Amino acid sequence: MFAGSGVKVAVFDTGLSEKHPHFKNVKERTNWTNEKTLDDGLGHGTFVAGVIASMRECQGFAPDSELHIFRVFTNNQVSYTSWFLDAFNYAILKKIDVLNLSIGGPDFMDHPFVDKVWELTANRVIMVSAIGNDGPLYGTLNNPADQMDVIGVGGIDFEDNIARFSSRGMTTWELPGGYGRVKPDIVTYGSGVRGSGLKEGCRSLSGTSVASPVVAGAVTLLASTVLNRELVNPASMKQALIASARRLPGVNMFEQGHGKLDLIRAYQILNSYRPQASLSPSYIDLTECPYMWPYCSQPIYYGGMPTIVNVTILNGMGVTGRIVDKPIWQPYLPQNGDHIDVAVSYSPVLWPWAGYLAVSISVAKKAASWEGIAQGHVMVTVASPAENDSEVDGELTSTVKLPIKVKIVPTPPRSKRVLWDQYHNLRYPPGYFPRDNLRMKNDPLDWNGDHIHTNFRDMYQHLRSMGYFVEVLGAPITCFDASQYGTLLMVDSEEEYFPEEITKLRRDIDNGLSLIVFSDWYNTSVMRKVKFYDENTRQWWMPDTGGANIPALNDLISVWGMAFSDGLYEGDFTLADHDMYYASGCSIARFPEDGIVIAKNLKDQGLEVLKQETAVIEGVPILGLYQTPSDGGGRIALYGDSNCIDDSHRQKDCFWLLDALLQYTSYSMTPPSLSHSHSRVVPPTGTDRPLPQRLEGNHLYRYSKVLEAHLGDPKPRPLPACPHLSWAKPQPLNETAPSNLWKHQKLLSVDLDKVALPNVRAYRPQVRPLSPGESGAWDIPGGIMPGHYNQEVGQTIPVFAFLGAMVVLSFFVVQLTKARSKPKRRKPRIKRPTYLQQQQQQQTTTTTTTTGKNPTV
Secondary structure, eight states, X not given: OOSOTTOEEEEEESOXXXXXXXXXXXXXXXEOSSSSOOSOXXXXXXXXXXXXXXXXXXXXXXXXXXXXXXXXXXXXXXXXXXXXXXHHHHHHHTTOSEXXXXXXXXXXXXXXXXXXXXXXXXXXXXXXXXXXXXXXSSSOOOBTTTSTTSEEEEEEOTTSOBOTTSOOOOOOTTTTTSOOOOOOSEEEEOSSXXXXXXXXXXXXXXXXXXXXXXXXXXXXXXXXXXXXXXXXXXXXXXXXXXXXXXXXXXXXXXXXTTOBOXXXXXXXXXXXXXXXXXXXXXXXXXXXTTTTTTGGGSOBOTTSOOEXXXXXXXXXXXXXXXXXXXXXXXXXXXXXXXXXXXXXXXXXXXXXXXXXXXXXXXXXXXXXXXXXXXXXXXXXXXXXXXXXXXXXXXXXXXXXXXXXXXXEOOOOOGGXXXXXXXXXXXXXXXXXXXXXXXXXXXXXXXXXXXXXXTTTHHHHHHHHHTTOEEEEEOSOGGGSOGGGOSXXXXXXXXXXXXXXXHHHHHHHHHTTOEEEEEOOOOOHHHHHHTOEXXXXXXXXXXXXXXXXXXXXXXXXXXXXXXXXXXXXXEEEEXXXXXXXXXXXXXXXXXOXXXXXXXXXXXXXXXXXXXXXXXXXXXXXXXXXXXXXXXXXXXXXXXXXXXXXXXXXXXXXXXXXXXXXXXXXXXXXXXXXXXXXXXXXXXXXXXXXXXXXXOOTTXXXXXXXXXXXXOSSSOEEOOOOXXXXXXXXXXXXXXXXXOSOOOOOOOOTTOOGGGSOOOOOGGGOXXXXXXXXXXXXXXXXXXXXXXXXXXXXOOOOOOSSOOOSOOOOHHHHHHHHTSSSOOOOOSSOOTTOOHHHHHHOBOBOOOOOOTTXXXXXX
């Protein structure tokens, strides 16, 4: 019988009452807050602890484990980084084995916090954390769950659907130059999960705060089953969990990670484990949809931007390691592997327990007009210092193979190719970049990455459905061949521009490149108005730009006699028979007299923010179309608001407008609905009011890739060199590639059939459907705090409770012959203990924390 005995598990949360009847092995309760109590005044920490270690009623996974309660949140759901640091140090001192964090925030650049998490895992603490409750929006992963050394957990309901509230990937640490990693790592039940009530009894909650302790409890239970505890470390445990996870059909990797937690298979893997390295994901198949979305959503072709796949290396051999020599690229010749070029960059040191392997894939020139499938693999050898000297040379080594499969098509025509400017998009962290829609007062920061695969995902999907090929520019404008692209798409840009970029763009547009700009608001008075005081850093936070960096955009487009204003407008209107909503957008202040300008009547939102007064402004210029005069020159389209193509707070999409603008820029087809619109006005000359100026004393230079600090005003840095990939020398293999890259992941040393299952029958509590009155999400009031992102979390009540272990087929056949009737069961699961299913639903409800770390039930 395994029940977590001998494993120390820590719960960092809101505390626990001393005499709660559900817990028999609370070794210690400590308080790290400024409130003089150890008790839980909210119920969040009690619920989380119960999912892990409750011994009665709503039973936990590991009731025999040693429970260490760390109270790091006040009853007002406030915490500070310093409280966490002190508590983390104490957890290291107490030699904690498993630590649950049903918390999270967007600040992955809270360096003291991130570094301390690394220190914890380096001390063999297995950290499990909730991925966040900011779904279904993409790019909403919370820290620390987004770290490579932490097991990040997402939520599903009892029907195995990804919970709407569960945050989606990709990680945004690597933007703009790279591409995000796969997160969450795994998913488990997070909707309508039963756990311990505040004083006694049971209750139901939803959120990734709930899913996280399900995994933490499972990890605690698993650790107690391993005879050789030295084999259990943060990497080996994550390897066992992701290799055993059950993939959910029809769900991509940025929603489900490696799939649904499977406790029994994880037990089998862990108990036959030998130290080794593994990869996450374990293969790259750009033809496999929907799991490999977004990679599978667009084929690759010669001349396109390299496709970057960021793979995580997990090193179960030791806390530190290295890549031996260099990764080797081996194309399969029968499968046209020589039609692609591969470049690899990787962590110089793997620490703690993990590193990255960034694979860049391009099409070789010989395949410029070829169509087909190309395959190969990358071989990587990882070495780690041995913990004893019995091994040869005192090192352990492990070699892993990364299969690669891509779909190649002939290079599309220029008119079909759209280039997305990622380089000039900034987001929190590290600076205060305000939301584009000022109505969203409880969500003040622009933090989703502003990438076509995060908060502009729907726009990307739409463009692909319309036949456009969308590529991402993660380098300055000076670094792409404009003759290959029909349109450069700039949306919500906050960054400055190098003088060389401004010069090159003018030349490119003269030679036929077109430009579409979706802008946003910029008003220095409003920027001062939306500042706030941060208790954690004890200072006022002032925006470093507005919704977009209008002064910088004006520098870029001034050569054509164009400019945006510092006006701030909002309102509903109709354009070309489409209902539209303008959400905190600016207006066009200056435009060439031979251009097309559309104006609408809108509310002056700037006046409302500054003086709480309401006024409607007639004839606000919001859209401009212009054909440049040079022979063969490109076209320019300006629109003053990006919210209608941004998934973050979009109310009414304007994808039809984007289609119309691309018809204009790519094919020189002026939409009649715009050119003959009754809303067309004489282009403004910009003489009635001054153009917006940069906020005096702003600190954009601290976070900018373009500016550097200078006496007086910040100045541009020297233009950086364009990225140069060093293509790996191929070592061709004249053998057939595997036809199906995804097989259920196995660690290399594991034979599942030889591992006996533990007897879990005696440990099964009753599972029953929940009544609607029992299930409740946390309702937390909003507030303007960095890292405080509240969202009402829906909840799903299971129609049936899962029944216990699956009966062996022979036993099932025998039972059918008996006269006794048996109750019908749901789709059987292989020997899955009911108590696992009962506990596998937990959720994270974000709560106010000035450190950006939020309790997440």
